[in-house]
Amino acid sequence: MSETRTIAAQTLRAGAEALAAPLPALLAGAEHLANTVMFGEHGRRRAGLGDTFWQYRPALPSDDVRSIDWRRSGRADSAFVQDKEWQIAQSVILWVDQSAAMGFASAPALPSKSARARTLGLATAILLLRGGERVGLTGLRLPPRRGAAHLEHLAELLSQDEAADYGSPEAQGMLPHSRALFISDYLGDIAPVEAALTRAADRGVRGALLQILDPQEEAFPFDGRTIFESMAGSLRHETLMARDLRDRYLDRLAARKDHLASLARMTGWQFHCHHTDASPTAALQWTFRALERHI
Numbered sequence: 001m002s003e004t005r006t007i008a009a010q011t012l013r014a015g016a017e018a019l020a021a022p023l024p025a026l027l028a029g030a031e032h033l034a035n036t037v038m039f040g041e042h043g044r045r046r047a048g049l050g051d052t053f054w055q056y057r058p059a060l061p062s063d064d065v066r067s068i069d070w071r072r073s074g075r076a077d078s079a080f081v082q083d084k085e086w087q088i089a090q091s092v093i094l095w096v097d098q099s100a101a102m103g104f105a106s107a108p109a110l111p112s113k114s115a116r117a118r119t120l121g122l123a124t125a126i127l128l129l130r131g132g133e134r135v136g137l138t139g140l141r142l143p144p145r146r147g148a149a150h151l152e153h154l155a156e157l158l159s160q161d162e163a164a165d166y167g168s169p170e171a172q173g174m175l176p177h178s179r180a181l182f183i184s185d186y187l188g189d190i191a192p193v194e195a196a197l198t199r200a201a202d203r204g205v206r207g208a209l210l211q212i213l214d215p216q217e218e219a220f221p222f223d224g225r226t227i228f229e230s231m232a233g234s235l236r237h238e239t240l241m242a243r244d245l246r247d248r249y250l251d252r253l254a255a256r257k258d259h260l261a262s263l264a265r266m267t268g269w270q271f272h273c274h275h276t277d278a279s280p281t282a283a284l285q286w287t288f289r290a291l292e293r294h295i
Contacts, residue, residue, distance in 0.1 A: 097184035180207035
């Protein structure tokens with residue numbers, strides 16, 4: 001093999017390993033976290049509500065060809081699958097903010113908000129899958145399913161990054177009367193959160209809002225000349241007196257938390273704030289309990 005081909009092969013391998021590296025790390029971390037919560041593997045399993053037809057929906061690339069309703073599909077230009085009532089009752093839809101803002105960590109010893117959010121989201125999915133639930137992602141990215149291969153697909157999608165400064169939850173893909181978990185710092189525009197929760201409530205979806213914050217975002221320990229810049233670099237603010245901003249910032253943060261809690265109450269959801277310097281186990285226990293079904 002020539003030197004050029006050798007270098008090209010080494011470059012390709014290095015690129016492939018770098019691309020694949022986050023997936024096993026995320027999955028292993030989530031598995032480890034899930035194993036710290038002793039609910040029992042079958043503690044959530046319930047009898048289904050039957051095979052009653054609920055609705056047709058367009059087939060997605062990830063849908064098994066065996067699930068396609070060919071009779072219904074034959075009357076249209078695209079393929080359709082059937083959602084069953086028992087599938088909906090045992091379905092949980094996740095949205096984990098994968099935007100640039102979530103990449104913040106104030107100290108090397110702390111995980112980024114993104115790492116903590118993705119690990120908690122995937123660990124919650126692991127516990128739900130162990131209990132017989134179906135788990136999917138919002139925005140029709142991945143329909144609710146079970147199985148080891150499905151978990152790996154979840155981990156793969158949750159390992160991807162988004163370029164936007166702040167993320168927005170999507171209500172699309174949330175099945176009527178299912179459950180949902182949204183995980184974010186919720187420091188961006190609140191309007192998409194309000195819209196998603198309102199639409200979810202209209203469809204009878206109940207769920208949980210988990211806010212992930214870095215401890216520095218709670219303390220605002222800045223003084224003197226400070227440059228504040230968003231993680232994606234699109235927002236920038238420089239001040240010579242950062243301390244003078246502290247009270248206004250903390251008031252706005254408290255108001256944002258109160259607003260999120262109020263939104264949750266009005267829509268039948270639950271709200272909790274978790275900090276990256278705290279143990280993730282307590283947050284995982286909260287999310288798991290918040291998604292408990294009461295039939």
